[in-house]
Amino acid sequence: MALASALRGNCHIPDQSSTYPMYQAPRGTADILPSDQRYWSFVSQTATAAAHAHGYRRIDTPTFEDTMLFQRTVGEETDIVQKEMYNFEDRGGQEITLRPEGTAAVCRAYLEHGLHNNAQPTRLFYLCPMFRYDRPQAGRFRQFHQFGVEAIGDGDAAVDLEVIQLAMVTMERLGLGGMQLVLNNIGDAEDRAAYIDALHEHFRPHLAHLGPDDRRRFDANPLRLLDSKELAGEAFMSDAPRSVDYLGPSAQAHWEELIGYLAALAIPYTLDHKLVRGLDYYTRTVFEVHPAREGAQSAVCAGGRYDGLIAQLGGDPTPGIGFAAGIERLIMNIQEQGADIPASAPAPIVITYRGPAAKARAVSLATKLRAAELAALVAPARSLKAQMRYASALASPAVLILGDQELERGTVTLRNMTTADQQEVAAEGVHDKLRAMGL
Numbered sequence: 001m002a003l004a005s006a007l008r009g010n011c012h013i014p015d016q017s018s019t020y021p022m023y024q025a026p027r028g029t030a031d032i033l034p035s036d037q038r039y040w041s042f043v044s045q046t047a048t049a050a051a052h053a054h055g056y057r058r059i060d061t062p063t064f065e066d067t068m069l070f071q072r073t074v075g076e077e078t079d080i081v082q083k084e085m086y087n088f089e090d091r092g093g094q095e096i097t098l099r100p101e102g103t104a105a106v107c108r109a110y111l112e113h114g115l116h117n118n119a120q121p122t123r124l125f126y127l128c129p130m131f132r133y134d135r136p137q138a139g140r141f142r143q144f145h146q147f148g149v150e151a152i153g154d155g156d157a158a159v160d161l162e163v164i165q166l167a168m169v170t171m172e173r174l175g176l177g178g179m180q181l182v183l184n185n186i187g188d189a190e191d192r193a194a195y196i197d198a199l200h201e202h203f204r205p206h207l208a209h210l211g212p213d214d215r216r217r218f219d220a221n222p223l224r225l226l227d228s229k230e231l232a233g234e235a236f237m238s239d240a241p242r243s244v245d246y247l248g249p250s251a252q253a254h255w256e257e258l259i260g261y262l263a264a265l266a267i268p269y270t271l272d273h274k275l276v277r278g279l280d281y282y283t284r285t286v287f288e289v290h291p292a293r294e295g296a297q298s299a300v301c302a303g304g305r306y307d308g309l310i311a312q313l314g315g316d317p318t319p320g321i322g323f324a325a326g327i328e329r330l331i332m333n334i335q336e337q338g339a340d341i342p343a344s345a346p347a348p349i350v351i352t353y354r355g356p357a358a359k360a361r362a363v364s365l366a367t368k369l370r371a372a373e374l375a376a377l378v379a380p381a382r383s384l385k386a387q388m389r390y391a392s393a394l395a396s397p398a399v400l401i402l403g404d405q406e407l408e409r410g411t412v413t414l415r416n417m418t419t420a421d422q423q424e425v426a427a428e429g430v431h432d433k434l435r436a437m438g439l
Helices: 002-007 034-053 067-074 079-084 103-112 157-173 189-209 212-220 222-227 249-264 327-337 356-371 384-393 404-409 427-436
Strands: 064-066 087-089 095-098 122-131 143-152 180-185 283-290 301-305 320-326 349-353 376-378 398-402 411-416 422-426
Touching: 034 122, 034 143, 034 157, 034 327, 064 067, 064 103, 067 079, 067 095, 067 103, 103 122, 103 143, 103 320, 143 157, 143 327, 157 180, 157 249, 157 283, 157 301, 157 320, 180 249, 189 212, 189 222, 212 222, 249 283, 283 320, 320 327, 349 356, 349 384, 356 376, 356 398, 356 404, 356 427, 384 398, 398 404, 404 411, 411 427, 422 427
Parallel strands: 349 376, 349 398
Antiparallel strands: 064 095, 087 095, 122 143, 143 320, 180 283, 283 301, 301 320, 398 411, 411 422
16 A cells, blocks of 8 residues: 555655656655545544544644744744744745644634633644654654644643543554553743753753754753754763652642542553653643554654643633644554454445446436445446456446346346346346345
8 A cells, every 4th residue: 555655664765667657746745545545534533533522623724824823832942943844935925834733723723713712621623734844754754644632721630631531542442552651741831940950950061962953952942952862872861850850839739630640540651751742832741652562653642731832822821731643653553553444435336238228227327326325336338348347346346237138127137246146136126135235
């Protein structure tokens, strides 16, 4: 399958033994072919049902936004803003960015449309494409898709639990086993000064080990060093200061309440003191969900609390928490775990014919079958033998044959393509016969 190949990191690598068209999908993108669609439908329908079960309603925001929305909220020193955003100037001279993540846009819509006037928290979810200029690899694309949720307007730890539960329930409903919840708490913005001082003190003796990007992070926001890919193997990373040791009284009480809920519900988790997430708007709870297998690709789902983001956009101080799950990565894990998912849409019934009069009757019959919600196609204008080959190529479960004899008798010959059994039935009763076959 095209998607499966792309998820393994093999997309857009031409096979020199084959003839390829002049144009191919841009690097870091993938065509979602008909054979892949059942995975996408399954994930979309399952995620939507899980969101609805938790009281979340769908929201769709524009594919592009004002560039400043992301520069102001995501953080100037993040890799997303520094290296990965698709920015352009439109014909009116406005700086525009293709959406690299969903939370900032949802919060913008929350303010713009007065959703704070509704019952709080406002629970929203989305399913949409995102865009980041990143190095393509297994499960990572430049155009990718996310299922995300946001609960805005309530800072209670019970809402943190709800969002985490929704993430884990979604994984379970998708048939994904062994998914691991990873947690940390990075405190409030006002609690962070002492922690940042401790990080500066810890990393200063190791500045010689820092590359240009990490030196900039050291000056601008040393929390970013904790998720630096370049420093991941350095010994001094293991004893870096822990954010949970610098929580203020309010953040500490919130953290203990959440941990208590998880313990009471026997929800397993792992504490990772280097988990800070890649966006600057996060506060307090941050979490990820990882596959259990060794050497797993990075998190399939990640999120956290962002209690200062609405205020950054000009609104009143308003708490919020959410997560986003990468649909491509979810599908990759579904395929690798062999999760049981619904089959593709059934192949159509093919109506074959001999002669112009039979063709006209075939067109009429196909229309009636479709009205009865049965997939039906009229075979191409070829020999009957070629029409049957066409039906076989489509894996059609049944073929209806119309010829002079059938026209004269008001019948149709029904061939079961699985058993090769064939019977002549009244044209008016063919619908019931097809339903009896389970179609």
